Amino acid sequence: MIFRLLVALPLLLVLLLAGVSTLLPDPSSRATLMMWAQEGGKALGVAGALAAALAFERGDYLRRAWGLQAAYMLLILRDAVLMRLPPGTEILGLSVKAWDGGVVALANMAGVAAAWMMARAWEEAGFEMPAPRSRKILVGGAALVLALVFMGKPLAKDVQALLAGDYAEITAVISSVADMLATSLIAPVLLTVLAMRGGVLAWPWGMFTASMVCWLFFDAASLILGVESRHSGTWEYVARDSFRVLACLYACAAGLAQRAAISPPQLADDGELEPVEG
Structure with missing residues (x-):
């Protein structure tokens, strides 16, 4: 019951957010609503990942993975501070x-590391991935194509600017590469979910995958809609950033599901994963 609730709640909250936004009379009000929704979602993502990490003993593989996820969510919350500073402010x-570009680049690297560790959790626990080689190639190829389609153009633009002498774009290049890697990691994480299906631990991995897919939709919407102003309050902006809020909420739900799934029969003595039939 708790797992189904965690799956449904993010969707219900985003639908509620969309409904409330339709009642607001002007773009400025909608922009303010979405800003608070994003920051609240990121804060919940931090809390969910920390709840999962602290459920494991120090040194456990999954404690490190969820710790990196918590760091990622915390770092992308940087706009709650940086974007409120007066124009022209300098720090050190x-x-x-x-600073914003550097923090985002660091956040993306932490996010990729977390996704990589989550994708390898099944093998780290000593189990072979049951998916046939053909399925691995098909799913991996599809993820790579998606990564190139949605991240290739921004990456090429950032690299071109960097080569032209705009060295400030190096953080944008790092972020674009990290986004591409994160998109390609959807495939192995999804295969891990399929390997765990029927077990309790499929729930947190499934919600983690849902979060990654929502981030992909956010990036795709940014590319397709071309929404430049993060505070425009247009309906395109609301639609695009609804995916970002949903990604953060599913990140929170995944962490809470991981914590709820843990009980002595589900963990090995050393804290590694064991398959659980449910």
């Missing part, structure tokens, strides 16, 4: 824009 001699 660097502009707010430079």
Whole structure:
């Protein structure tokens, strides 16, 4: 029951958010609503990942994985502070824009590391992935194509600017590469979910995958809609950022599901995963 609730609740909250936004009369009000929804979703993502990480003993593989996920969610919350600083503010001699780019790049690297560890959790526990080789190739190829379609153009643009001498774009290049890697990691995480199906631990991995897919939809919407202003309050902006809120909420739900799934029969003595029939 708790797992089904965790699956449904993010969707219900985003639908409620969309409903409330239709009642607001002007773009400015909608932009403010979405800003608070995003920051609240990120904060919940931090809390969910920490709840999962702290359920494991120090040194456990999954404690490190969920710890990286918590770091990722915390770092992308940086706009709650940086974006509220007055224009022209410098921190240690660097502009707010430079700090923002650096923090985002670091966040993306933490997110990729977390996704990589989650994708390898099944093998780390000593089990072979039951998926046939053909399925692995098919799913992996599809993820790679998606990564190239949605991240290739922004990456090429960032690299071109960097080669032209705009060295500030190096953080954008790092972020674009990290986004591409994160998209390609949807495949192995999904295969892990399929390997765990029928077991309790399929729930947290499934919600983690849902979060990754929502981030992909957010990136795709950004590319297709071309929404430049993060505070525009247009309906395109609301639609695009609803995916971001949903991604954060599913990240929170995944962490809470991981914690709920843990009980002595489900963990090995050393804290590694064991398959659980449910």
